[in-house]
Amino acid sequence: MSAGIYMITGVMASGKSTVxxxxxxxxxxxxxxxxxLFRRMIVRGREEMLPEPSNEALSQLDLRYRLTAAAADGYSAAxxxxxxxxxxxxxxxxxxVSYIKNRPLYLVVLAPSEETILRREAERSKKGYGLWSVAGLNRLLQQDTPKLGLWLDTSSLSPQQTADEIWNRVHTEGLLFEA
Structure with missing residues (x-):
């Protein structure tokens, strides 16, 4: 498998960190x-992303994404x-996706069922949902997120099985996303 940049996204408690x-x-x-990490580096003046975010929260989110993409490109280039x-x-x-310049770029969206997300959130010590509801964030994922890359319903997959699936799909099918 070639090196590259692998983007793993999904809602909170979808398994992103582990996978x-x-x-x-x-x-x-x-x-x-x-x-x-880039959000947490802001010591003072941080605006949290809420279901109805402020303009400053949106600006900070965009900054976080740009910094993440720049770091990804730097490590990839090395x-x-x-x-x-x-x-x-x-x-x-x-x-x-437009912020990431290096290729190959593999994009994977972890999209377990809402019931699975609720169960996983209840089982973990880290709590991601405060003012957000699972239903609200999952609706944003399912209805408002462009269908780019590989979308995996990981409801019945363990983290290891999910990683195996991604590995096998990239290895056998090639690029999951190319700009």
């Missing part, structure tokens, strides 16, 4: 780039396989 880490472990040189993991839903997905 991204499992994919990163398959390469000799790899980076697991968590886009949320010969690392880069696995980017973040919540990138709605029209922002197309914008984010």
């Amino acid at each position: 991204a880490e499992l994919l990163a472990q398959r390469f000799d040189r790899s980076v697991h780039l968590r886009g949320d 010969g690392f396989a880069v696995i980017v993991q973040d919540v990138i839903v709605g029209p922002a997905l197309s914008q984010f």
Whole structure:
């Protein structure tokens, strides 16, 4: 499998972190780039993304995406396989893809059922949903996100099975997304 940039997105509790880490472990040189790190680096003045975000929250989200893409391009140019993991839903997905310049670019959207997301959220110690509802964020994913790349319903797949599926699909089918 060639090195490249692998974008793993989906709603909170869809398995992005675990699957991204499992994919990163398959390469000799790899980076697991968590886009949320750039949000957390803002010490003062951070505006959180809410269901009805402020203009400043949207600007900071776009900054986070641009910084993530620039870091992904930098690591990729240095010969690392880069696995980017973040919540990138709605029209922002197309914008984010346009920020990444290096190729090959593989895009995977983890899209388990709403029931699965609710169960996974209840089972994990980290809680992602505050003011967001699972139904609301999942609706944004399912209805407003462009159908780019490979969409996987991972409801019945373990994280390892999901990583295997992505690995096998990229290896046998080639590019999942090419701008």
